[in-house]
Amino acid sequence: MEYPPSPAGLRRRPGGEAVFQGRAAAVPRLRRRPGLTRGEVQAQGSPRRLPGRHSVQGHLRVGLRRTETSKLDVVDFGRNPQARQFGRYGTLNVRYGKAKKGQPPRRRNVLSVMDWAVEAVADYVENVRPRFGFPDHPALWITERGGRLQPGSINDRFEAYRDAPKLPKDLVPHSIRHSYVTHLTEDGVDRRFIQQQVGHECDSSLAIYTHVSDDFMNTSLHKALAPAFAGA
Structure with missing residues (x-):
């Protein structure tokens, strides 16, 4: 032949x-931008990481942008009847997605798909956040002084966790979004689903994010x- x-x-x-x-x-x-391997991603989400790790874990769990992560509130979580194993963390209402010029932020619902990431966020909400002593603060990610965690602080914490195990310096918080897209792609998840998860309008944008x-x-x-x- x-x-x-x-x-x-x-x-x-x-x-x-x-x-x-x-x-x-x-x-x-x-x-x-470079991506992280599965092992590197889960190391960032490990409960044994450095103090303050949970804000990075939230960034990891669904590949959010930094501003989207910063502006999450505790009430943004919800249940997904199709994924009861995740309990109250089955869905996430992202209210401040990237906006088009002259338009308000775009909202979307993001579904939980990684059980280890849900466990990390649940640990923060139920065991760590109450220790700060600000039960009435609406923000999900708060600082020790009771303020909302800002995007710049997410950068600083990510760099600390990146440098501790001597990962490449060119990894940045946005690399997590690339890794999230890549790992779902390698797992055979439908591209349209991934596109909706990360808030992309065009499949061409998703292709740039993929590093299989x-x-x-x-x-x-x-x-x-x-x-x-x-x-x-």
Whole structure:
């Protein structure tokens, strides 16, 4: 059987098996923020991390923007009848999403999908936040002095947690959004669902956020080619 010419980024092993080698050959060169591996993400969310870690965990749990994270209130959580295992943390009402020029902030409901992240946030709300002594403050993330945690403070805390295990310096809070999109993509989650989760209008924006591994690319390639070569 004669095989068609390989597209850019594909190489054939002896015997005709197609493999993907390197994203740069198949994807336009775009300046992307780096992402975190699954292990690095869960290390940031570990209950044994440094004090003040919970604001970063909230940022991690659904790939929010810093301003979206800062402006969350305790009452923004809700139950999802389709995911009862998450209890009162099944949904999150993001009220201050990124706005278009001249328009008010865009709202969206974000669904919980990662159980370890829900556990981290529940630990903060139920065990850590009450210790600050401001039960009537509406903000979810509060400081030791009873103020709402600001985006700049999220930056500072993220950098402390990034530097403690000597992760790359070019990782920034927004890298967490990229990682969230990438990990859901590798888990086979529908792209439209991911797009709604992170508040993107265009799928092209979502593509820039995705940093899938070569192993994932190879698996996807084999699935795509299987029907064509089934009768070979």
